[in-house]
Amino acid sequence: MRILRSLVSVAVVLLAACQPTISASPGVDVSNVLRFSLNSPDFQDTGMIPKVTSCQGDNKSPELAWKSLPPDTRSLALIMEDPDAPGTTPFTHWVLYDIPARATRLTEGTQVGVSGLNSLKNAGYMGPCPPGGIHRYYFRLYAVDEDSLGFPAGATRAQVETALKGHVIGVADLMGRYEQQ
Numbered sequence: 001m002r003i004l005r006s007l008v009s010v011a012v013v014l015l016a017a018c019q020p021t022i023s024a025s026p027g028v029d030v031s032n033v034l035r036f037s038l039n040s041p042d043f044q045d046t047g048m049i050p051k052v053t054s055c056q057g058d059n060k061s062p063e064l065a066w067k068s069l070p071p072d073t074r075s076l077a078l079i080m081e082d083p084d085a086p087g088t089t090p091f092t093h094w095v096l097y098d099i100p101a102r103a104t105r106l107t108e109g110t111q112v113g114v115s116g117l118n119s120l121k122n123a124g125y126m127g128p129c130p131p132g133g134i135h136r137y138y139f140r141l142y143a144v145d146e147d148s149l150g151f152p153a154g155a156t157r158a159q160v161e162t163a164l165k166g167h168v169i170g171v172a173d174l175m176g177r178y179e180q181q
Contacts, residue, residue, distance in 0.1 A: 029168070030168060030171040033143075033171050034143070034169065036066060036068040036171070037066055037067050037068050037172055038066045038139065038174045039174060040062050040139075041063055041065070045175060046176070047176060047177065048176065048177055048178065049062065050062070053127045053128070054128045054129060054180075055126075055128065055129030055180075056129070056180060056181065057127070060109035060127070061106065061108065061109055061110075061111065061127075062108060063105065063108040064105060064141070064174070065106075066104060069143050070143050073144065073145070074144060074145055074146055074147045075100060076097075076100075076101065076141055077095075077142045077164060078095070078096040078097070078106075078139065078141050079140050079160070080138065080139045080140075081093060082135050082136065082137055082138075083136060085130070085131075091119045093127070093137065094126065094139075095155070095157050096111055096113045097116060097151070098113045098114045098151075100112065111125070114152070114155075116151075116155045116156060116157065116159075128176075128178035130178060130180060134177050134178070134179040135177065135178060136175055136176075137175065138173065138175050140171060141172045141174075142170070145168075145169050146167050
């Protein structure tokens, strides 16, 4: 039984590694932009997201850190999604924009920047809460060539993606997995 669980875990990691890092954003072309580094001390890329950041824990955003931004970065925008959620579009868990370029991290449970709306139309972070099985959660951080996207708090993901069009100069991705226990 233990060997079977290990094989299933390896298969899940391999399948996740073969998946695109995030869904295609209709207005955000990242094919010709600089890639930079995004990581978390809370989980490894493709690893399990800690319970404290989920609906079963404190629902605190995980700590995220980045480096090697493009030199002309003036602000950052972050989108977290679950492409495995039921429905036709990925479930958006977090939209954060106008993060100052001088920032190098978001500490656990805190934020810098302006909160947009998640798929439940609430501002701020909403942790993993899959209805069943292991889901993948993609964090995509955009380096932007403008100080502000021009929205007050509460912009939708679609509004943020439209505003990013033509202004993304770099991108970084991080994927974590979560299963309710």
